[in-house]
Amino acid sequence: MNAAPLLAVEGLTKYFGRAPHLVRAVEDVSFDITPGEVLGLVGESGSGKSTIGRLVLRLIDSTAGAIRFEGQDVTKFPERHLKLLRRNAQMIFQDPYASLNPRLRVREIVGEALDAHRLASGTRRVQRIGELLETVGLQAAHMSRFPHEFSGGQRQRIGIARALAVEPKLIVADEPVSALDVSVQAQVINLLQDLRQRFGLAMLFISHDLDVVELMCDRIAVLYLGRVMEIGSSEDVSKRPRHPYTRALLAASPKADPDAPKIRRMLTGDIPSPMAPPSGCVFRTRCPAATEECSRNVPKLRSAGGGHRFACHYDLAYDEEPAAA
Numbered sequence: 144m145n146a147a148p149l150l151a152v153e154g155l156t157k158y159f160g161r162a163p164h165l166v167r168a169v170e171d172v173s174f175d176i177t178p179g180e181v182l183g184l185v186g187e188s189g190s191g192k193s194t195i196g197r198l199v200l201r202l203i204d205s206t207a208g209a210i211r212f213e214g215q216d217v218t219k220f221p222e223r224h225l226k227l228l229r230r231n232a233q234m235i236f237q238d239p240y241a242s243l244n245p246r247l248r249v250r251e252i253v254g255e256a257l258d259a260h261r262l263a264s265g266t267r268r269v270q271r272i273g274e275l276l277e278t279v280g281l282q283a284a285h286m287s288r289f290p291h292e293f294s295g296g297q298r299q300r301i302g303i304a305r306a307l308a309v310e311p312k313l314i315v316a317d318e319p320v321s322a323l324d325v326s327v328q329a330q331v332i333n334l335l336q337d338l339r340q341r342f343g344l345a346m347l348f349i350s351h352d353l354d355v356v357e358l359m360c361d362r363i364a365v366l367y368l369g370r371v372m373e374i375g376s377s378e379d380v381s382k383r384p385r386h387p388y389t390r391a392l393l394a395a396s397p398k399a400d401p402d403a404p405k406i407r408r409m410l411t412g413d414i415p416s417p418m419a420p421p422s423g424c425v426f427r428t429r430c431p432a433a434t435e436e437c438s439r440n441v442p443k444l445r446s447a448g449g450g451h452r453f454a455c456h457y458d459l460a461y462d463e464e465p466a467a468a
């Protein structure tokens with residue numbers, strides 16, 4: 144619990160564009176990931192999950208905040224130091240079709256990472272590519288094929304082999320199974336679990352699906368309109384959620400108990416535009432329990448004990464009905 148964080152994100156903020164079209168994609172987000180830990184980022188479409196993943200790997204620049212990787216703030220890294228970051232932190236993308244260059248053989252796709260960091264050459268390089276393919280459940284002989292010769296699940300395995308080539312300490316997995324057939328999703332999740340155990344990988348695991356996140360992650364951060372609504376152990380967040388939004392998300396899951404308390408089933412209306420987020424608590428326009436207070440003040444994250452925190456002015460009992468409007 145007290146291990147020095149591998150990744151420490153503090154007050155991370157990202158705006159796209161300019162006023163009056165300023166998009167507040169990520170607003171004052173903080174979290175840590177310790178070595179070997181898997182943190183899930185969950186939230187509806189547009190909540191800022193991918194943006195956070197891209198910020199962490201410096202694929203895009205932040206507006207404000209710090210991203211410390213092993214204590215060093217990567218937001219301040221000059222371009223030439225980014226290679227060091229990429230040696231330690233890699234991305235697995237959502238779409239295994241778009242993320243692999245169709246003109247390159249698997250050998251070149253996986254080998255590129257080895258070459259960029261001069262990790263292996265000659266016969267050792269070929270051997271290493273074969274090993275990586277076997278590590279992800281493919282065969283060494285597959286290295287001479289092109290991406291189109293593989294199924295979606297197999298392509299995602301190639302993307303994983305490419306990420307593993309540099310022996311990273313952190314993997315940002317952005318919806319790694321959402322584009323796959325349901326029947327294949329579990330296999331890829333199992334592979335990621337297995338790799339995590341084998342290599343002690345830490346992960347930032349991005350998904351809109353709370354069930355997948357619960358399965359995969361040690362801790363979960365729930366995002367809404369670019370802000371953290373709740374963060375804590377998977378167990379606390381999924382079994383003892385304190386924020387009305389987390390409860391609503393859980394209720395929307397196909398696994399939800401139909402007799403669940405009413406507050407959990409009341410997520411209605413659309414997500415407001417990140418160009419015009421509501422005042423006070425950003426969730427208040429969809430929250431069944433919102434009051435005047437919620438429109439005036441932004442709730443701070445507060446502790447529910449044991450590292451579990453939630454950003455709500457109220458602390459409603461789990462089965463409490465919302466106040467009449």
Ligand SMILES: Nc1ncnc2c1ncn2[C@@H]1O[C@H](COP(=O)(O)OP(=O)(O)OP(=O)(O)O)[C@@H](O)[C@H]1O
Binds near residue numbers: 160189193
């Ligand atoms: N390059 C960009 N320019 C302008 N707006 C952007 C850009 N990238 C993302 N956004 C906006 O930032 C917000 C957060 O987007 P982001 O993709 O991070 O959300 P997400 O939670 O990952 O959603 P999804 O699951 O749909 O990918 C959205 O409103 C999105 O439209």
